[in-house]
Amino acid sequence: MKQLLILSGKGGTGKTTIASAFIELARAKAFADCDVDAPNLHLVAKLTAEPQRKDFYGLPKAEIDAEICIHCNRCRDNCRFDAIHKNEDYHVDIFACEGCGLCAALCPVKAISMKPAVAGELILNDKDTVFSSACLKMGSGNSGLLVSSVKKQMKDAAENADFAIIDGSPGIGCPVIASLSGVDIVLIVAEPSLSGFSDMERILHTAAYFQMPAAVCINKYDVNPGNTEKIVDYCQENSLPFVGKIPFDNEAVRAVNSGRTIVEGSGHASQAVREVFKNTLEILIGLGDEDDE
Amino acid sequence: MKIAVLSGKGGTGKTLVSVNLAAAAKDSMYVDCDVEEPNGHLFFKPEEVKSRQVAVEIPLVDGDKCTGCRVCVDFCNYNALAWIGGELKIFDEICHSCGGCIVLCPEKALKGKEKVVGQVQRGKSEGVTVFTGMLNPGVASGVPIIKELLKETGGKEQIFIDCPPGSACIVMETVAAADYCILVAEPTLFGVHNLSMVWELVKHMGKPCGVVLNKCLEEENPAEKFCAEKGIEIIGSIPFDSELGLLNSNALIAVRENAKYEKLFRDLLLRVTREVRP
Amino acid sequence: MKIAIPVDEKSMESTVCQSFGRTPYYLFYDTEGGTSEFRDNSASASQGGAGIRAAQLIVDEKTDALLTPRCGENAAQVLRGAGVKIYKTINNSVRDNIEAFKEGKLNELKKIHPGFHNHRG
Numbered sequence: 001m002k003q004l005l006i007l008s009g010k011g012g013t014g015k016t017t018i019a020s021a022f023i024e025l026a027r028a029k030a031f032a033d034c035d036v037d038a039p040n041l042h043l044v045a046k047l048t049a050e051p052q053r054k055d056f057y058g059l060p061k062a063e064i065d066a067e068i069c070i071h072c073n074r075c076r077d078n079c080r081f082d083a084i085h086k087n088e089d090y091h092v093d094i095f096a097c098e099g100c101g102l103c104a105a106l107c108p109v110k111a112i113s114m115k116p117a118v119a120g121e122l123i124l125n126d127k128d129t130v131f132s133s134a135c136l137k138m139g140s141g142n143s144g145l146l147v148s149s150v151k152k153q154m155k156d157a158a159e160n161a162d163f164a165i166i167d168g169s170p171g172i173g174c175p176v177i178a179s180l181s182g183v184d185i186v187l188i189v190a191e192p193s194l195s196g197f198s199d200m201e202r203i204l205h206t207a208a209y210f211q212m213p214a215a216v217c218i219n220k221y222d223v224n225p226g227n228t229e230k231i232v233d234y235c236q237e238n239s240l241p242f243v244g245k246i247p248f249d250n251e252a253v254r255a256v257n258s259g260r261t262i263v264e265g266s267g268h269a270s271q272a273v274r275e276v277f278k279n280t281l282e283i284l285i286g287l288g289d290e291d292d293e
Numbered sequence: 294m295k296i297a298v299l300s301g302k303g304g305t306g307k308t309l310v311s312v313n314l315a316a317a318a319k320d321s322m323y324v325d326c327d328v329e330e331p332n333g334h335l336f337f338k339p340e341e342v343k344s345r346q347v348a349v350e351i352p353l354v355d356g357d358k359c360t361g362c363r364v365c366v367d368f369c370n371y372n373a374l375a376w377i378g379g380e381l382k383i384f385d386e387i388c389h390s391c392g393g394c395i396v397l398c399p400e401k402a403l404k405g406k407e408k409v410v411g412q413v414q415r416g417k418s419e420g421v422t423v424f425t426g427m428l429n430p431g432v433a434s435g436v437p438i439i440k441e442l443l444k445e446t447g448g449k450e451q452i453f454i455d456c457p458p459g460s461a462c463i464v465m466e467t468v469a470a471a472d473y474c475i476l477v478a479e480p481t482l483f484g485v486h487n488l489s490m491v492w493e494l495v496k497h498m499g500k501p502c503g504v505v506l507n508k509c510l511e512e513e514n515p516a517e518k519f520c521a522e523k524g525i526e527i528i529g530s531i532p533f534d535s536e537l538g539l540l541n542s543n544a545l546i547a548v549r550e551n552a553k554y555e556k557l558f559r560d561l562l563l564r565v566t567r568e569v570r571p
Numbered sequence: 572m573k574i575a576i577p578v579d580e581k582s583m584e585s586t587v588c589q590s591f592g593r594t595p596y597y598l599f600y601d602t603e604g605g606t607s608e609f610r611d612n613s614a615s616a617s618q619g620g621a622g623i624r625a626a627q628l629i630v631d632e633k634t635d636a637l638l639t640p641r642c643g644e645n646a647a648q649v650l651r652g653a654g655v656k657i658y659k660t661i662n663n664s665v666r667d668n669i670e671a672f673k674e675g676k677l678n679e680l681k682k683i684h685p686g687f688h689n690h691r692g
Contacts, residue, residue, distance in 0.1 A: 009330055010303065010304065010330055010332075011302065011303005011304040011305075011330075011458040012302065012303045012304010012305060012479075013303075013304060016483060037458075037459035037460060037461050038301055038302055038303075038458065038459050038460065038486075038487040038490060040302075040483040040486055040487070043482050043483060043486060044482075058618065059370065059618050060370075078392070078396055080390060080391050080392050081391070095462060095465055096462075098389060098391065099370055099618075100370055100371075100389065100391030100393050101368065101370050101393065102391055102392065102393035102396060102397070105368060105393065105397060106396070106397075136460075136461060138460045138461075138465075138490065138493060138494045138497065139460070139461065139462050139464075139465045139494065139497075140461055140462060141434070141436075141461065141462040141463075143461055144433065144619065145618050145619065152590075152593075169459075170303040170304075170329075170330065170458050170459075171329035171330060171457070171458070171459075172329045172330065172428065172430055173329050173428065173432075173433055173434060173435060173463075174433040174434060177431075177433060191304075191542075192542060193541060193542035193543070193544070194332075194335050194542065194543060194544035195308065195330075195332035195335055195542075195544065196542075198330075198332065198335060199330040199332070202329075202330060202430060205430045206430045206431065209430055209431045210431075223535070223538055223539065223542055224539060224542040224543065226543075227542060227543070250510065253480070253481055253510070254512075256481055256482055256483065257480075257481055257482050257515060259482070366627070369620075370618070371618065371619055371620050372614070372617055372619065372620025372621065372623045372624040373620055373623070375623050375624075375626065375627045375630075375649045376627065376630075377627075377630055377649050377652035377653045378652045378653050378654070382648065382649065382652060384620065384623060384645055387619060387620045387623065387645065
């Protein structure tokens with residue numbers, strides 16, 4: 001299964017809008033939403049049935065039994081995450097707790113136990129196509145494993161699919177790093193603002209750090225042609241494939257707000273997205289089987 | 294007063310709002326907690342910048358004292374330690390810096406060493422003190438940098454905190470420090486979905502909040518509808534404006550470029566101040 | 572020689588598991604005696620660092636060689652540190668790979684993945 005991951009660094013550049021368009025154009029049999037923190041792909045995915053949902057367990061959280069606790073303070077003294085508080089009794093802030101287990105190991109009276117904690121929910125639609133996603137419970141950490149679970153869920157449910165499209169998350173941290181694992185190519189959706197340029201550089205460095213081939217496209221390019229040029233030049237200087245640019249189009253907003261993808265209408269953006277898709281596929285095919293997996 | 298600006302969805306205008314509010318307030322502080330992709334500094338171009346590295350503590354083993362008892366290997370919930378070929382191997386990048394192995398080693402063979410994860414920068418732009426946090430690429434979590442940043446904030450009456458997107462623990466960490474939260478919403482289905490997630494978080498943390506509608510078009514605004522349904526106060530509205538978009542894309546501070554925008558953000562600032570101190 | 576293979580089921584007819592770190596079971600096979608033993612992989616439920624933990628398991632079993640489709644950098648460090656050779660499997664069949672190993676037809680696994688903070692997907 002060849003996997004295309006869509007990232008951006010900066011939020012709001014159009015990952016999900018473009019991912020949904022690609023899924024439509026590719027008639028993809030398998031796709032996933034790895035933005036587990038703020039998933040959106042399901043809003044334009046045209047799903048026909050209720051999905052299967054499964055609790056996702058993250059790292060366990062510490063729990064203090066107030067009846068046994070002798071207020072020795074060893075747990076609070078040693079907690080690096082400021083997760084243990086004392087009012088009348090000692091209790092654990094489950095949002096701050098990172099499940100290391102040190103407090104439980106240190107407690108002289110065994111008043112602390114590590115309890116399994118639901119960190120989110122895995123969601124799977126597998127009626128006609130396979131759509132794997134998840135939702136991280138608010139305030140959770142360790143989103144990386146949930147992201148990996150979303151991808152594994154997709155691969156397990158769509159064994160025969162030869163191509164999968166993955167909508168990623170903004171940033172460069174844990175969930176992005178986890179989404180990079182095992183993909184064949186990353187498409188970076190950049191926007192022509194200085195913030196967008198700076199963020200694009202950081203996500204490209206992150207992809208390079210993990211030795212992941214990347215290509216770049218620009219969305220809303222006509223908002224600032226000067227910055228668009230800057231990005232195109234940057235790609236050339238760094239030997240990065242530039243796969244096209246998409247104009248700003250209010251049609252896109254209207255389409256999304258009515259649950260459609262932008263390639264379902266006409267308009268300049270629709271045509272441009274088709275070009276970007278074609279160019280990206282060419283690169284993906286060109287990468288071929290040089291990866292010996 | 295500490296105002297956190299967040300949105301759930303990326304790209305709605307957190308930085309636009311927090312940077313311009315700080316500039317409109319003139320004598321204020323701007324804190325960029327979006328440590329994975331910090332942008333405020335591109336607008337402020339701060340001067341007299343002082344930088345400090347942020348490090349976490351990871352274990353270092355003294356081979357002479359280590360007896361291979363494997364207490365640390367069995368304890369580590371993150372699997373950052375392995376016993377191979379008669380010695381302890383520590384995986385720096387996996388370690389979550391809980392310090393547990395160091396504390397539990399019966400031979401005291403482990404001690405802490407620093408691993409740099411990012412930096413905190415402090416500078417000035419006219420009357421605004423600008424704090425920026427930056428995470429090094431390849432590092433999983435920005436929480437230690439946010440903690441350092443928030444330790445520094447103080448000394449000014451008006452503090453604006455630019456938050457990361459999403460609603461995970463990194464956002465909670467940032468919101469915990471605030472007196473009031475501005476939720477920036479864009480008029481799309483995606484925007485509303487994420488707005489509701491972040492509103493739940495802010496509610497859960499018991500923080501008062503208000504919504505600023507950004508990029509407003511003429512048609513019906515799903516975010517406005519959402520606020521009406523949930524009874525959330527709308528404290529401001531910024532129309533979709535290609536001139537503002539262009540200024541923003543060139544990292545120019547709208548308030549400092551054009552009197553029209555200065556008025557817009559000064560009005561918003563007054564409204565926010567009234568909400569915090571009625 | 573003692574070899575280890577990640578497997579989807581506890582059976583010699585099982586398919587080879589594509590994930591080394593999060594495979595449900597390991598098959599430990601003695602090429603001299605022809606004996607086989609299946610063990611649960613305690614690393615499969617780990618939040619992170621599963622490859623490291625799985626590698627530790629393999630090392631603790633005094634394995635001589637691991638047959639696997641892929642392996643991450645951190646796990647490879649553990650295995651190589653203990654002198655365990657890593658070979659690339661040729662297909663999904665456990666039996667085929669054991670035969671190929673015995674005939675010296677398997678190649679060493681050259682392409683090791685960089686670590687993704689052990690959130691392999």
